[in-house]
Amino acid sequence: MAKSLKQRLAILSDAAKYDASCASSGTQKRDSATSGGLGSTEGMGICHAYAPDGRCISLLKILLTNFCLYDCVYCVNRSSSNVERARFTAEEVVWLTLEFYRRNYIEGLFLSSGIIRSSDYTMEQLVRVAKDLRTLHNFRGYIHLKTIPEASPHLIEEAGLYADRLSINIELPTDQGIEQFAPQKHPARIRQSMSDLSLKIEAAKEPTLKTKRRQRFVPGGQSTQMIVGVDGATDATILGSSVDLYSRFRLRRVYYSAFSPIPDASSALPLSRPPLMREHRLYQADWLYRFYGFDVTEITSVRADGNLELDIDPKLAWALANRDRFPVDVNRADKEMLLRVPGLGTSSVPAILSARRHKRLRLDDLERLRVSVRKVRPFIMAEGWSPLRLTDRTDLRELFAPKPKQLSLFG
Amino acid sequence: MIRLGLRGRGDLAEWRDAARALLRAGVPPTDVDWRVQDGGADLFGLADDPLPPPDPSLSAPTVPAAFLTLADAVICHRDPSRFALLYRLLWRVQGERALLSIPSDPDVARAETLEKAIRRDAHKMKAFVRFKEMGPPHAGRRRFAAWFEPDNYIVARTSGFFQRRFTDMDWIIVTPKGSAAWDGQHLTLSDEPSQKPDLIDDTDDLWRTYFAHIFNPARLKVQAMQSQMPKKYWKNLPEADLIPDLIASAEDRMRDMIDREATQPKPFHYRIRERE
Structure with missing residues (x-):
C-alpha cells in the first residue's frame, strides 16, 4: 500500500536526524519586502524549536529518499539495513518547505538524500528542489543542500546558485577509517570535491568585469561532519583533521557527531558508544581554535593519550596545565591573554577592555560585566584582589571538576 | 517632587518628550517620580504633575546616538523602574560623555541587562510565533494569524521582521501586549491587549x-x-x-x-x- 505523505515524512525525518548541522546563520542578508515572494535571512540564525535531545530545530531536515546504493557501516540508511524505505517527489519537498515556512516552524530546508541510480541522478533531484523553490516560488529562506559524492561539477555549480550552504561529509577523521567503514566512499575524492567548491566560492567573491557585481554562490559557505567514536581516532587526530579542513578548504563549520545507537545497527559497529560529553568537548576545543586564538596542539597536548579531559572543559584543562601563565591582570593583560582565562569569553573580554580605559577594575566591576567571579577569581588579578599563587594550590582541579557521577548511560 | 505617569507600552517618544522637558528645566533625577499609568490612578486624584517650563539659562541638551539605541530597547521592558533608570542615564551622560562605554557602571550595567532581555524576548518571538491559516485565500492572498505571549512590549519593534519575511501573505499577530497586522500594503500596530483567539490548522x-x-x-x-x-x-x-x-x-x-x-x-x- 502506498504510504501517505505523513508516513513518509516520519520515515525520512528519522533517516535525516543523524546529520548534526541545523545552522541557518552566516549567509547573505535578504528579504522579500521589496521583491515580493516569501522569506528572509537576516544574519542571525533562528532555532524555531528544540527537541528533547537538546538540538536546535531550525531547518526542515529531511532526505529526499532513504534508499541508498552505499553500505556505510555506521549509517541508518545503508543498503544492508532493514529500515523502512520511502521517497518524496521534488514537488512534495517544495510543498512541505513552503507550508512549514509560512507557519514560522522553520528557517528553511536542509535536503540530503540516499544515493539512487547514480550520483548525478540524485544530485539533479536535489538541485531541482532548490531551483523550484527559488525560481517558481520566490523563496528567500535558507537552503542547505548535501552534495552527493562523485556528482558532476556542473551540478555542484548549479546547486551553488540556489543554495546558501553546501556540505559533503568527510564522515571519519582518517582515510583508513573511511575505507573501513564507508567502503564506497573515497576520501581523496571527497577532499577534491571540497577543494573544487572552495575555489569556486572564492572565485565568485570577485566582482565580475562586466557588471561589477559579485555573483551569488553558496553565500553560507560549506561545512562537513565527522562521526566520533566509530574508529579508534583520538581527539588529537580528530581536531587535527578539522584544522586541516578549515585551513585548506575554508570550511565554515566541522560538525562532530558522537555515534549513537541506530535502529537495525550493523554488527560491525563497536559495542560501546562514546559519551556525549566527548562530542561536547570537541566542539569546545573547535571553538577555542576558531575564536580564542588557541593552537589545537596546545589543547590536545594536555593529556599524553591525545584525548580531551571529559570532566573539565579544554580551556580550564589548558590553564591548569599552564599555571605559570597565571594570574592574569585584568587591568593590564592584552586581549589574547584575557581570552585564555577560564571564565572570560568573547563577550566579556571586549567589555573589560572598554571599561578599563576609564577605571581600574575590581571584582565587583567584573560581576556587573556578567563574569562569574567564582570561576575566574583563581586565575586573575584585579584592583584589590590577588589570588594565592596557582602553583601553590593543589586542590584547583577539585574546585572545578564536577562531583563524580556517571556521565552517560554508557559512559 | 514631580510625579509623571506614562502608558509605558514600549513607545520611546512618550518618555522622550517628558524627559526632554525635565532636562531642559534642569530637574535632577532624584526629583522625579516616574509611574506607569494604570487606568484607576486618576480616580484617587493622583493626576500627573504638569511638565515644568524650560530654564532659559541652560543650553539645549544633546545625547549620543548610542543612548537612543539603548533607550529604544530598554523602554520596551516591563520593569517599572525603566523610566527612572533612563532619565538617570540621560542626566549623567550630559556631564559624563563616555558613560555608555563603561559597561561596569551600575546604571549602564542595569540598562544593558534590560536591553539584553529585550533582545532575547524579541528573538524568541521570531522563533516561537506559530502562524495558523485562517480559511481560504482572500483577494488572492493567503491569511494567517498567530497568538503569542511576550514578556515585554516588543510587538512593534519585532513586527518589521515578520513584514520583511512574510510579505506575500496577510498575517496578524495578537498578544496581551499589543498586536501587529500586515495586508501587503500596510503594517498596522496597536498597543492594546488582545484575547487569545481559537485557531486550528491541520498542517x-x-x-x-x-x-x-x-x-x-x-x-x-x-x-x-x-x-x-x-x-x-x-x-x-x-x-x-x-x-x-x-x-x-x-x-x-x-x-x-x-x-x-x-x-x-x-x-x-x-x-x-x-x-x-
Whole structure:
C-alpha cells in the first residue's frame, strides 16, 4: 500500500536526524519586502524549536529518499539495513518547505538524500528542489543542500546558485577509517570535491568585469561532519583533521557527531558508544581554535593519550596545565591573554577592555560585566584582589571538576 | 517632587518628550517620580504633575546616538523602574560623555541587562510565533494569524521582521501586549491587549510528525532543550505537548535499538553489492 505523505515524512525525518548541522546563520542578508515572494535571512540564525535531545530545530531536515546504493557501516540508511524505505517527489519537498515556512516552524530546508541510480541522478533531484523553490516560488529562506559524492561539477555549480550552504561529509577523521567503514566512499575524492567548491566560492567573491557585481554562490559557505567514536581516532587526530579542513578548504563549520545507537545497527559497529560529553568537548576545543586564538596542539597536548579531559572543559584543562601563565591582570593583560582565562569569553573580554580605559577594575566591576567571579577569581588579578599563587594550590582541579557521577548511560 | 505617569507600552517618544522637558528645566533625577499609568490612578486624584517650563539659562541638551539605541530597547521592558533608570542615564551622560562605554557602571550595567532581555524576548518571538491559516485565500492572498505571549512590549519593534519575511501573505499577530497586522500594503500596530483567539490548522499535524521523528531518543538532553525553549512558551507551541512522552519513552527505545540482534539484509542489498 502506498504510504501517505505523513508516513513518509516520519520515515525520512528519522533517516535525516543523524546529520548534526541545523545552522541557518552566516549567509547573505535578504528579504522579500521589496521583491515580493516569501522569506528572509537576516544574519542571525533562528532555532524555531528544540527537541528533547537538546538540538536546535531550525531547518526542515529531511532526505529526499532513504534508499541508498552505499553500505556505510555506521549509517541508518545503508543498503544492508532493514529500515523502512520511502521517497518524496521534488514537488512534495517544495510543498512541505513552503507550508512549514509560512507557519514560522522553520528557517528553511536542509535536503540530503540516499544515493539512487547514480550520483548525478540524485544530485539533479536535489538541485531541482532548490531551483523550484527559488525560481517558481520566490523563496528567500535558507537552503542547505548535501552534495552527493562523485556528482558532476556542473551540478555542484548549479546547486551553488540556489543554495546558501553546501556540505559533503568527510564522515571519519582518517582515510583508513573511511575505507573501513564507508567502503564506497573515497576520501581523496571527497577532499577534491571540497577543494573544487572552495575555489569556486572564492572565485565568485570577485566582482565580475562586466557588471561589477559579485555573483551569488553558496553565500553560507560549506561545512562537513565527522562521526566520533566509530574508529579508534583520538581527539588529537580528530581536531587535527578539522584544522586541516578549515585551513585548506575554508570550511565554515566541522560538525562532530558522537555515534549513537541506530535502529537495525550493523554488527560491525563497536559495542560501546562514546559519551556525549566527548562530542561536547570537541566542539569546545573547535571553538577555542576558531575564536580564542588557541593552537589545537596546545589543547590536545594536555593529556599524553591525545584525548580531551571529559570532566573539565579544554580551556580550564589548558590553564591548569599552564599555571605559570597565571594570574592574569585584568587591568593590564592584552586581549589574547584575557581570552585564555577560564571564565572570560568573547563577550566579556571586549567589555573589560572598554571599561578599563576609564577605571581600574575590581571584582565587583567584573560581576556587573556578567563574569562569574567564582570561576575566574583563581586565575586573575584585579584592583584589590590577588589570588594565592596557582602553583601553590593543589586542590584547583577539585574546585572545578564536577562531583563524580556517571556521565552517560554508557559512559 | 514631580510625579509623571506614562502608558509605558514600549513607545520611546512618550518618555522622550517628558524627559526632554525635565532636562531642559534642569530637574535632577532624584526629583522625579516616574509611574506607569494604570487606568484607576486618576480616580484617587493622583493626576500627573504638569511638565515644568524650560530654564532659559541652560543650553539645549544633546545625547549620543548610542543612548537612543539603548533607550529604544530598554523602554520596551516591563520593569517599572525603566523610566527612572533612563532619565538617570540621560542626566549623567550630559556631564559624563563616555558613560555608555563603561559597561561596569551600575546604571549602564542595569540598562544593558534590560536591553539584553529585550533582545532575547524579541528573538524568541521570531522563533516561537506559530502562524495558523485562517480559511481560504482572500483577494488572492493567503491569511494567517498567530497568538503569542511576550514578556515585554516588543510587538512593534519585532513586527518589521515578520513584514520583511512574510510579505506575500496577510498575517496578524495578537498578544496581551499589543498586536501587529500586515495586508501587503500596510503594517498596522496597536498597543492594546488582545484575547487569545481559537485557531486550528491541520498542517500542525505534519509539523508534530516532523518534531517527533527528528528527535533522537539515544541522546536525551532535557536540560539543554529547556534552557533554550523554557516551559513558559510551551502552551502556544503545537509540538510541545509531545515532549513528555518523547522523554518518557526514550530509554526503552534506545534499549530496544541496542538489544536488537543484527538482521539479514534484503535481497536488493546483495544485488547492488554483486555489481561492484
